[in-house]
Each structure stands twice: as structure tokens, then as C-alpha cells.
Amino acid sequence: xxxxxxxxxxxxxxxxxxxxxxxxxxxxxxxxxxxxxxxxxxxxxxxxxxxxxxxxxxxxxxxxxxxxxxxxxxxxxxxxxxxxxxxxxxxxxxxxxxxxxxxxxxxxxxxxxxxxxxxxxxxxxxxxxxxxxxxxxxxxxxxxxxxxxxxxxxxxxxxxxxxxxxxxxxxxxxxxxxxxxxxxxxxxxxxxxxxxxxxxxxxxxxxxxxxxxxxxxxxxxxxxxxxxxxxxxxxxxxxxxxxxxxxxxxxxxxxxxxxxxxxxxxxxxxxxxxxxxxxxxxxxxxxxxxxxxxxxxxxxxxxxxxxxxxxxxxxxxxxxxxxxxxxxxxxxxxxxxxxxxxxxxxxxxxxxxxxxxxxxxxxxxxxxxxxxxxxxxxxxxxxxxxxxxxxxxxxxxxxxxxxxxxxxxxxxxxxxxxxxxxxxxxxxxx
Amino acid sequence: xxxxxxxxxxxxxxxxxxxxxxxxxxxxxxxxxxxxxxxxxxxxxxxxxxxxxxxxxxxxxxxxxxxxxxxxxxxxxxxxxxxxxxxxxxxxxxxxxxxxxxxxxxxxxxxxxxxxxxxxxxxxxxxxxxxxxxxxxxxxxxxxxxxxxxxxxxxxxxxxxxxxxxxxxxxxxxxxxxxxxxxxxxxxxxxxxxxxxxxxxxxxxxxxxxxxxxxxxxxxxxxxxxxxxxxxxxxxxxxxxxxxxxxxxxxxxxxxxxxxxxxxxxxxxxxxxxxxxxxxxxxxxxxxxxxxxxxxxxxxxxxxxxxxxxxxxxxxxxxxxxxxxxxxxxxxxxxxxxxxxxxxxxxxxxxxxxxxxxxxxxxxxxxxxxxxxxxxxxxxxxxxxxxxxxxxxxxxxxxxxxxxxxxxxxxxxxxxxxxxxxxxxxxxxx
Numbered sequence: 001x002x003x004x005x006x007x008x009x010x011x012x013x014x015x016x017x018x019x020x021x022x023x024x025x026x027x028x029x030x031x032x033x034x035x036x037x038x039x040x041x042x043x044x045x046x047x048x049x050x051x052x053x054x055x056x057x058x059x060x061x062x063x064x065x066x067x068x069x070x071x072x073x074x075x076x077x078x079x080x081x082x083x084x085x086x087x088x089x090x091x092x093x094x095x096x097x098x099x100x101x102x103x104x105x106x107x108x109x110x111x112x113x114x115x116x117x118x119x120x121x122x123x124x125x126x127x128x129x130x131x132x133x134x135x136x137x138x139x140x141x142x143x144x145x146x147x148x149x150x151x152x153x154x155x156x157x158x159x160x161x162x163x164x165x166x167x168x169x170x171x172x173x174x175x176x177x178x179x180x181x182x183x184x185x186x187x188x189x190x191x192x193x194x195x196x197x198x199x200x201x202x203x204x205x206x207x208x209x210x211x212x213x214x215x216x217x218x219x220x221x222x223x224x225x226x227x228x229x230x231x232x233x234x235x236x237x238x239x240x241x242x243x244x245x246x247x248x249x250x251x252x253x254x255x256x257x258x259x260x261x262x263x264x265x266x267x268x269x270x271x272x273x274x275x276x277x278x279x280x281x282x283x284x285x286x287x288x289x290x291x292x293x294x295x296x297x298x299x300x301x302x303x304x305x306x307x308x309x310x311x312x313x314x315x316x317x318x319x320x321x322x323x324x325x326x327x328x329x330x331x332x333x334x335x336x337x338x339x340x341x342x343x344x345x346x347x348x349x350x351x352x353x354x355x356x357x358x359x360x361x362x363x364x365x366x367x368x369x370x371x372x373x374x375x376x377x378x379x380x381x382x383x384x385x386x387x388x389x390x391x392x393x394x395x396x397x398x399x400x401x402x403x404x405x406x407x408x409x410x411x412x413x414x415x416x417x418x419x420x421x422x423x424x425x426x427x428x429x430x
Numbered sequence: 431x432x433x434x435x436x437x438x439x440x441x442x443x444x445x446x447x448x449x450x451x452x453x454x455x456x457x458x459x460x461x462x463x464x465x466x467x468x469x470x471x472x473x474x475x476x477x478x479x480x481x482x483x484x485x486x487x488x489x490x491x492x493x494x495x496x497x498x499x500x501x502x503x504x505x506x507x508x509x510x511x512x513x514x515x516x517x518x519x520x521x522x523x524x525x526x527x528x529x530x531x532x533x534x535x536x537x538x539x540x541x542x543x544x545x546x547x548x549x550x551x552x553x554x555x556x557x558x559x560x561x562x563x564x565x566x567x568x569x570x571x572x573x574x575x576x577x578x579x580x581x582x583x584x585x586x587x588x589x590x591x592x593x594x595x596x597x598x599x600x601x602x603x604x605x606x607x608x609x610x611x612x613x614x615x616x617x618x619x620x621x622x623x624x625x626x627x628x629x630x631x632x633x634x635x636x637x638x639x640x641x642x643x644x645x646x647x648x649x650x651x652x653x654x655x656x657x658x659x660x661x662x663x664x665x666x667x668x669x670x671x672x673x674x675x676x677x678x679x680x681x682x683x684x685x686x687x688x689x690x691x692x693x694x695x696x697x698x699x700x701x702x703x704x705x706x707x708x709x710x711x712x713x714x715x716x717x718x719x720x721x722x723x724x725x726x727x728x729x730x731x732x733x734x735x736x737x738x739x740x741x742x743x744x745x746x747x748x749x750x751x752x753x754x755x756x757x758x759x760x761x762x763x764x765x766x767x768x769x770x771x772x773x774x775x776x777x778x779x780x781x782x783x784x785x786x787x788x789x790x791x792x793x794x795x796x797x798x799x800x801x802x803x804x805x806x807x808x809x810x811x812x813x814x815x816x817x818x819x820x821x822x823x824x825x826x827x828x829x830x831x832x833x834x835x836x837x838x839x840x841x842x843x844x845x846x847x848x849x850x851x852x853x854x855x856x857x858x859x860x
Contacts, residue, residue, distance in 0.1 A: 159642055
């Protein structure tokens with residue numbers, strides 16, 4: 001039987017929307033948003049799209065009207081009653097009412113602010129300006145839209161069985177990874193792949209496949225909508241934008257030096273347990289830990305998001321030991337550029353020494369490498385970052401100079417303030 | 431939207447029928463059936479299931495009740511109006527009204543005759559007895575049911591995403607073969623995979639993938655139902671059962687010697703063009719061609735279905751030359767145990783020397799080798815053959831002694847009558 005009503009309904013859509021919900025975003029965005037809403041509600045920020053993969057000429061691949069339609073559709077979204085109920089009623093990280101009533105009321109009335117879109121040198125300049133808690137929520141949907149539209153441009157050229165075989169190959173490829181991961185005793189791994197996913201439906205498939213294939217080893221997804229629909233844990237903590245904006249707002253070098261810790265002081269007032277995860281690499285992990293106040297060593301764990309991950313974890317272990325903490329009780333979350341081999345290696349190296357955990361991103365939800373000619377569906381390095389706060393530029397150094405951003409003179413100043421010397425350069429694929 | 435009606439309707443089925451149409455069978459069965467209906471309508475035959483793969487213990491894998499339900503369902507089928515219209519109205523091999531009105535009237539009233547089912551030594555003994563034109567139509571559905579039920583027993587143990595990945599891998603595997611075949615200039619290939627297919631839906635998928643992937647190089651399917659639904663050519667000519675039964679009916683050695691040619695005399699009265707295809711191997715290709723009457727050399731082509739296929743084709747070419755025929759005008763159809771590599775080799779060797787064509791069977795529609803543990807879904811060598819006619823045993827020698835069948839003393843007699851000496855033994859996988 002043909003379901004005529006469904007067919008007619010589907011053809012009524014003017015576009016096929018990529019992002020259909022305000023909670024089709026990373027959980028940590030909402031956590032950070034609540035924190036910003038409380039601590040810096042009036043800070044004016046600019047977020048900008050940055051395509052680190054210059055050879056992917058997005059403005060030539062993606063039609064501007066189509067992009068505008070998708071972005072406009074996102075601006076039409078508001079929190080649904082069911083989504084609000086889920087956020088208000090759910091237990092996150094063992095805590096009821098993680099989201100406070102004042103924040104929820106604000107979120108229920110939120111529409112995303114306008115965007116600015118221009119073409120330049122074959123790339124899109126996509127900029128969001130406004131109050132920090134509003135603008136920050138553009139990051140994930142903007143990235144997901146651009147990544148999926150680039151994919152759609154390639155898929156549009158393919159025939160029906162080519163498409164079916166493409167997804168068959170992608171499924172088989174992911175399942176082979178899952179079969180390898182099944183062999184890792186005590187693995188803990190979550191989906192962190194929303195922002196650079198191939199598509200929403202594909203991410204949803206990947207999450208379900210991980211759930212069936214890995215069982216309790218699969219600890220959840222960062223995507224709130226998928227967590228809600230699939231009855232999974234929504235996971236994630238905090239990101240670089242907090243220290244970047246706090247630092248940009250600092251008036252003096254001394255303020256700047258203290259800014260990354262001030263972020264965590266504010267965080268600590270709201271959170272506990274597995275949400276007390278340090279993200280140390282914004283201005284260099286080594287210096288950050290050396291100069292950290294003692295209370296930070298009592299936090300639950302650390303997230304390693306740039307540089308050589310094994311080195312980052314060793315640095316953290318040495319630091320905990322130097323502060324009299326037992327590393328075996330600490331959580332280390334690896335989340336940068338993971339594939340199944342790196343997961344195996346890192347797990348083997350650190351299991352027993354710390355509590356190991358993985359946040360698997362792009363190569364979980366978008367490993368279409370090698371599946372079409374010219375690798376036209378391979379993921380690439382697209383980010384959307386806070387570039388200024390109250391008119392001052394932000395800076396990121398990271399543990400990999402290729403991930404650094406900000407004006408050159410400001411980078412030099414930050415390096416001086418945070419005592420960052422020579423860094424090891426690593427390729428950035430995703 | 432959930433299509434409630436479809437869901438309720440699907441749950442009303444008592445079983446999930448494997449064969450749902452009397453034309454879910456090979457086209458050549460219907461052609462041969464019409465010929466038998468005309469020439470030997472009252473011959474009493476026995477068809478028996480023979481599992482050449484003794485290690486596949488079908489009676490332990492397949493529940494007897496389930497098997498009976500499927501066979502009973504087939505006995506409930508009759509030709510639908512649409513199927514009859516398609517058979518009556520269609521052009522097959524360029525000929526209108528291929529099926530005569532008297533045959534169609536008989537077919538429209540046909541229900542398949544009873545079956546006898548017993549278990550013995552872990553195998554099923556499945557036997558069909560009755561008039562040849564009725565009993566012969568059991569062969570293909572009986573094989574398809576057993577092959578699919580064995581698969582279902584394995585699939586029943588698998589979880590949802592395991593299943594999805596299984597089919598993803600099977601799709602990717604077939605598509606890789608298709609991509610190799612795309613490189614063969616001038617390829618002509620058809621689906622002959624009904625009898626040992628993984629399942630009906632999978633065969634249907636394979637046919638559509640071949641159509642998209644190979645375009646005009648894909649010349650059709652032997653499956654009438656799929657040909658009808660997908661608007662494709664139904665293809666096929668004749669099979670061993672004709673010479674086997676004609677030979678069993680022969681009263682003297684001289685009659686026996688002439689029987690295989692009598693089959694083709696009868697065939698020639700009804701058919702022309704691409705339907706005049708010799709199947710020479712029933713009692714040894716060499717002797718059959720040497721002793722053939724001259725008119726047979728004027729036929730359109732030959733089908734190579736056992737033994738070393740290159741040797742069979744060389745034998746045919748030498749024979750045509752010896753009879754003053756130009757092999758370049760002759761059609762050679764390879765149909766035995768093909769995979770993509772053998773297809774490449776045979777095409778490369780014979781292109782330009784003859785008109786080359788392929789009937790691709792089991793490894794098109796059931797190559798699940800290596801996709802589950804213990805290779806529990808690999809195809810195996812199951813046949814359903816005429817074993818007696820009017821109370822006399824049938825005999826098949828073929829060009830491979832492992833495909834021989836019949837009582838030992840009769841095999842010896844046939845070898846003497848047809849002058850068959852030492853034969854080269856080849857493994858039979860499918």
C-alpha cells in the first residue's frame with residue numbers, strides 16, 4: 001500500500017530542512033549557554049565560520065539561496081513543548097533540574113538571531129553577532145548545515161542504486177569499526193559527532209548501531225534530539241569558547257592570566273561530579289596545569305582535545321601526581337580526531353592508569369572517505385568560533401599551532417602571558 | 431506518519447510466503463512446459479530434491495512445519511489475471527503469442543500437485559509425482575523455498591543492525607562485481623539466479639542494481655515475475671530435463687542414442703532465432719556434437735553448463751567449423767558456476783570469435799559467502815531433478831562426473847551408448 005497522505009505531506013515541504021529542532025545540537029552548548037546566561041548575559045560576541053580546508057571551495061559547491069533557506073529555517077525554530085519537557089524533567093549526569101527555570105523560560109522564547117552571509121574567494125563568510133547566549137547556539141546548526149549541504153551537492157549527481165550502495169558501504173565501514181571496538185574490554189565511548197556529521201539521519205543510524213554493537217560501552221550521545229528520541233544519555237561538558245571569551249574580556253595581562261581559571265570557578269558553582277572536566281589546551285596544557293590553583297586538581301577529569309593525545313594524558317597524570325591526587329580515580333576524555341585505531345592504542349596505554357573515556361566525533365558520523373570518486377564526501381575541517389567579545393578579538397593557541405586563531409599580535413601577547421614556547425605542529429583533518 | 435493499515439495488513443499474514451506467484455519461476459520452465467504440454471502431456475514423472483552439499487543438514491536447520499506451510503502456500507497459488515495477460519500479451523524473443531491459447535488456458539487452471547516430504551539422515555526427501563507438465567513446475571519454487579528457509583533460520587538469530595549491516599555488506603559486495611563488469615566492453619549478461627537465490631527481495635534488488643549499473647549490457651532476467659514487475663526481458667531456453675525424460679522413455683539403445691536429438695526436433699518445430707540454443711552436455715558434449723545431425727549446426731548457439739567452460743566453447747567452435755558454419759555468428763551462453771573473474775576471463779578469450787553471453791546464477795543472487803560466522807549463509811548445491819519417467823529411471827552424465835545422476839548400471843549403459851569415456855572431475859559449489 002502506498003501511504004498517499006505521507007507522500008503528499010512530504011511534497012508540501014518547500015525545502016528538506018537539515019536542522020529541524022533547536023535541540024539538534026550538542027548538550028554542552030546548552031550547559032554552557034545556561035552558564036553564560038547566568039554569568040555573562042550581555043556580552044556581545046561575534047561567531048564566525050572558518051573553513052580550515054581551503055581546498056574545499058564551499059561557495060562553489062553550495063548554492064547561496066539553498067544555504068539561506070536552511071539558515072532561515074533554523075531561525076524559524078523554537079523549542080517545542082516536548083523538548084522543553086524533556087530538558088526540564090530529565091536527569092542529566094545524575095542531577096534533576098539541571099536546567100534552571102529562568103534559563104528554560106528564556107530558552108522557550110528564543111529564536112536564533114540574524115546571520116550575515118557573504119561570498120569571498122570561493123568561501124562563505126558566515127557571521128553571527130549579538131548577545132553571547134543567543135549567538136553561541138548558532139555554532140552547531142551552522143556547521144551541520146554546511147557539512148550536509150556540501151554532501152547533498154555530491155549526492156545529487158548519483159543514481160538510485162549508487163546511493164544505496166554508498167550507504168551500504170558506509171554502514172559496512174562503520175560496523176567494521178564497531179566490531180573492532182567490541183574487542184576492547186571496559187571501553188567507554190560516546191558520540192560527539194553532531195557538528196561535522198554527514199547528515200542527521202546518518203548520525204541517528206550511527207548512534208543506534210553503536211548502541212546495538214557496543215551495548216553498555218556506548219555511554220551516550222552529545223546530540224540532545226537524538227538522546228531524547230532514542231532514550232539515551234545526553235553527554236558533554238564545556239568547550240573553548242568559555243576561556244576564549246573570558247580572556248578576550250580581560251583588561252590586563254594579570255586578568256588575562258587568571259581568566260581561564262575564572263571560567264572554571266564559575267562552572268564549579270553550578271556543577272559537580274562528571275561535569276567537572278577540565279579543558280586545558282586553550283592556551284597550552286602544560287602552562288595551564290602548572291599554574292592552576294589547587295582546587296582544580298580535585299576536579300573529576302580532563303578532556304584532551306588537541307596536540308598528541310598520549311602526551312596530553314601523560315601531562316595530566318604527572319600533574320595530578322604532583323598535586324597529591326590519585327590518577328586512577330581521574331577521568332581522561334579523549335575527543336580529538338579519533339579513529340578506531342587511535343582509540344585502541346590510547347585505551348591500551350591508559351587503561352588502569354586513569355579512567356579512560358572517548359568522545360568520538362567526525363570519523364564516527366562522517367567517515368565517507370574513499371567511498372566516492374575524488375573523495376568528494378570526505379569530511380573536512382570546518383569550525384565556527386567566537387572571534388570577538390565586546391569588540392575585542394579572541395585568541396586560541398591550543399596544543400597544535402595549526403588550530404591557533406586570533407590576530408598575530410594578540411597571539412604573541414597570549415603566548416607571552418601564558419608562557420607558551422615552541423609547539424609541535426600536527427595535521428588537522430577534521 | 432505510520433501507515434496503520436499496512437502494518438495491520440502485514441500482521442494478518444499467517445506466514446511470510448517465500449513464493450507468492452506461479453510465475454516467480456524461470457522463463458525456460460514455462461517454455462519447456464508448453465513444449466511438454468504439447469508433446470508429452472501424459473508422461474508420468476518423478477522429481478526429487480537432491481542436496482549435493484551433504485554437510486548442510488537441511489532437516490536440522492529447517493523446521494518441517496514451516497517448510498510444509500511454505501509448500502502448501504505454493505499449492506494455493508494460481509495464475510492471476512495480470513500474470514496471464516502479461517504472458518499472453520507480451521513479446522518474448524521478438525515473438526508475439528509465444529504462449530499458445532490452449533497452453534494458457536491449461537496454465538490458468540493449474541494448481542501444483544501434492545508433494546511428499548520425509549526426513550532421512552538429516553536431509554529432507556521431497557518428491558513430486560504426476561504428469562510431467564504439472565510436476566516440472568515445482569522445481570524452481572521448491573528450491574527457492576528451501577534455500578530461503580535455510581537463510582531465514584540463520585537470520586532469525588541476528589539483531590536489527592547486524593541484519594542491516596549484513597545486507598549493506600552484500601550490496602557493497604555485489605556492486606564491486608558490477609563495477610568490475612562495467613569495464614567489459616560489449617558484455618551481455620542476464621540474471622539466471624532464481625532457484626538458488628538468497629530471497630525474492632534480494633534477487634529483485636540484484637536485478638535492479640544490474641540494470642542501473644550495466645545498462646544495456648544487462649539483457650534480462652530468467653525470473654518471469656521480476657521481468658513483469660520491472661519491465662525487463664524474460665530470458666532462457668531449455669534445460670536437461672527434456673533430454674533426460676526423452677531418454678528415459680527410449681525403448682532401445684538406438685532410441686536412446688536418438689533421444690537427445692528428438693528433443694531438439696520437437697523444439698525446432700515451435701521455436702526459432704535466439705531460442706534455438708543447444709544444451710549439449712547431458713550425455714557428454716563431445717559425443718553429442720560429433721553425432722549430431724547437420725541441421726543442428728544451423729542453430730543459433732549453444733549453452734555451456736558443466737565441465738571446463740573454455741574447453742566446452744572450444745569444442746563447439748571446432749564443431750561449427752567442421753560443419754562449415756561461421757562461429758562468429760554463433761551465440762555461446764556460459765551459465766555454470768560463474769563469478770565476475772570467470773566472466774572476465776571467458777569474455778576476453780571468446781569475444782570476437784563467437785557472440786558471447788552469460789547467464790549469471792547463484793553468485794549473482796546469493797553471494798553471502800564470508801558475511802556471517804561459519805559461512806552459514808553461503809549458497810550450496812541444491813537441485814531438483816526428474817528422477818524417473820513412466821517408471822524408468824532418468825540418467826544425467828554431464829561434462830562433470832560429480833554432476834552425474836541415475837542408477838549405476840544405467841549410467842554405465844548411457845556411457846556405452848553415448849560413447850562417454852574418462853571425464854574430468856570438477857568441484858561443484860553451486
